[in-house]
Amino acid sequence: MIGASSGIGAAFAHRLAAQGFDVVLVARREGRLRALAAEVNRGHGVTADVIVADLSRPADVERVEARIARGRPVEVLINNAGFGTVGYFWEIDLGRQLDMIQVHVGASVRLIRVVLPGMISRGRGSIINVSSLAAFVPTPGNATYSATKAYLTIFSEALNKELRGTGVKVQVLVPGFTFTEFYDTPEYRRVDMVTKVRSRVPGALWMTADELVARSLESLGSGRLLCVPGLGNRLMIALARVGLSPWLSSVLTARFGEELRGSAQHSRTPRRKGGRSGRST
Numbered sequence: 001m002i003g004a005s006s007g008i009g010a011a012f013a014h015r016l017a018a019q020g021f022d023v024v025l026v027a028r029r030e031g032r033l034r035a036l037a038a039e040v041n042r043g044h045g046v047t048a049d050v051i052v053a054d055l056s057r058p059a060d061v062e063r064v065e066a067r068i069a070r071g072r073p074v075e076v077l078i079n080n081a082g083f084g085t086v087g088y089f090w091e092i093d094l095g096r097q098l099d100m101i102q103v104h105v106g107a108s109v110r111l112i113r114v115v116l117p118g119m120i121s122r123g124r125g126s127i128i129n130v131s132s133l134a135a136f137v138p139t140p141g142n143a144t145y146s147a148t149k150a151y152l153t154i155f156s157e158a159l160n161k162e163l164r165g166t167g168v169k170v171q172v173l174v175p176g177f178t179f180t181e182f183y184d185t186p187e188y189r190r191v192d193m194v195t196k197v198r199s200r201v202p203g204a205l206w207m208t209a210d211e212l213v214a215r216s217l218e219s220l221g222s223g224r225l226l227c228v229p230g231l232g233n234r235l236m237i238a239l240a241r242v243g244l245s246p247w248l249s250s251v252l253t254a255r256f257g258e259e260l261r262g263s264a265q266h267s268r269t270p271r272r273k274g275g276r277s278g279r280s281t
Contacts, residue, residue: 008080009025013036064107085100129170131156
């Protein structure tokens, strides 16, 4: 369980433990991780191991790889670790964006590569990669985030074709608006993103992490690649896939554009002729 200390990852941990799976929980926040492991153990009577790791650091990813390689066979791998940023590409610290690429793409690909040989040899196994609506509807302020989620989605689609006949399932889970701690970061709090998003997105489009995970696991049993819980989310992806992605992007930009403008006020405008870019947020 990659990215398991809260939200969707924690919901997966509880759901899978309730089905009798022992779980290995990976995340940065040791206190939260150990508290979750204790809850899972008490509530479901399974073993819950903890690996404290920052997946933006290659050395930590290597440590997780080594632990997986010498541990018990992995039946289900869930790549859920991730984070978002707010602001235009040239405003946001480059290191922060490279960390995002490492967490969303680099770590996910490496961990999939570790577990796949064993899954194939056993003729069973499941991989769930958590994507985003942003993979289908890229919007200003989400350039790197959208790109990493699009990579994970396309990679999963191709991998699913390669794995036909092996008994190994791949799922791309596409959460929409979900009640989690995703926006609980300093940069999102600075623009009060939680209040603004929840006030502008109709309540019918929201779901809890537990509802999302329940739909994911139900869909996994059917063998479908793409899992998009929620009628509104499926409609947005359908519109994007018939060529209306630019229109959807413009609608979302108009809806949340002030957050980007607010972020821009905290950065210097880049100079046009070879000057240094503005300080990132």
